[in-house]
Amino acid sequence: QRPNKFPFGPRGLPVIGVAPFLGKHPHKTYMKWSKEYGPILSVRLGRNDAVILNDYDSVQQAFGARNTVFSGRPPNGFLDKLFEGHGIVFMDYGENWKSQRKFGLFTLRGLGVGKKTMEERVFEEVAYFKDEIKANNGKPFDILTSLKKAVSNNICSVAYGSRFDYNDPIFNQLIHNLDNIFNTPEIISTIAFMFLIPILRHIPPFSSRSKRMLGIMDKIVGVQKDIIKDHQNSLDNGNVRDFIDAFLVEIKNKTHSSFTEKQLVYYILNLFVAGTETVTQTVRWGLLSLIHYPQIQKKLYEEIDSVLGSDGKVTMSHRTTMPYVCAFVEEILRCRPAASIGLPHMATDDAEVNGFSIPKGTQVFANIWAVHHDENIWDEPEKFKPERHLDEKGNFVMSHRVIPFSMGPRHCLGEQLARMEIFIFLVSTLQGFEILPDPDKSDLPIFHDSVPGLNVLAFPFRLVAKQR
């Protein structure tokens, strides 16, 4: 039963709701519908109603600081099968989630995230990454795999206590499996639909793809289990080496019933997947933008060279002296937010947003894409313009309306790490290389469209990294 003041929106067809009308990019379709029905839009996803928040004010009201009524996660048959009801990302709001989240933040910080220790690790990883780039000798190549390995190693060093060699067979298997999900267009586009309408996983062609995905996930989970077993065999309570050790100590000390071995498996799986794909895709969009906008690349070099020279070591403190780089990063995050509609939230009680009633149990999404492309806020939102984040004196102005990590109690757990990685990776790479288009192609790679689905992924492309 919908209350009187329930938001308006299209209902679609019986059983499947609006599924056939979502198009290649559901976030763009929601944005289009919101112009007709209003920024707080309701749609029928399968047999359930969902509310989509399409402007900053409604997202801020619903998810903003201290408001926990929308911090739930809805039950989702597809995701429950994938993560067996464990991990932090899809855990419902409550005491278990609170203790897992607190542990996660505390442990990441203890392991150096947000501090110099982590900066050092990221910096070291970039050095390996740059060697990989150099090995292409200025020839056109696809940077995706090397970049993914490098980014992934940052989370590996925190979660597993060490980085992998780029030729390590286990590591290559992990990366290959991730690619089989995130870089296989037919899988990534069907995930979007199963994520929104879980019942579809029983219907062809979704059923076979869901099965394939579960098989890949099993392999990734198997690797996590092996790594955990090694840690159990060498655990020393007095010398916590990494995230896994810290978690094993919590299990041993029985601090909270939510600390179990199965929870550990899926927690580190969540960190590994969430921490690898999003940052990789963001940096990749950044490099792709440079191919399209050489004048932006030139400005970036000028600033980086004037602050660091050709071999100075970048740290996060350089952000204050590199306003143009900061504006560039902010514009990548605005223009190509890796998670276009974030993750599903759920009302844990009857609630209101801007006068609309949202009953307990309703799924609620923040359409981050729509917030970042709102014409009422952004001048020519489709255009890539780092300058929009600078004031008239050239100072960087961070906008609270750029929300790639979502907002409120459930916002991204890895935001600090992600920001550090993106900044250090881009600055260090540009210090060493000029990014150019593939000379064998007559057209530039696509920048103004993305692979169908909810993750904003660039289509495959090759680039030339010319040593500076």
Ligand code: HEM
């Ligand atoms: C550019 C990089 C990233 C982007 C754009 C991003 C974006 C997001 C978004 C939109 C959410 C959903 C928040 C919500 O439910 O409202 C999220 C959640 C999450 N992210 Fe990230 N993320 C990034 C990097 C990372 C990294 C590096 C990690 C790993 C340390 C990470 C771990 C997580 C976790 C564990 C959650 C679930 C939090 C919870 O449910 O309490 N993310 N992220």
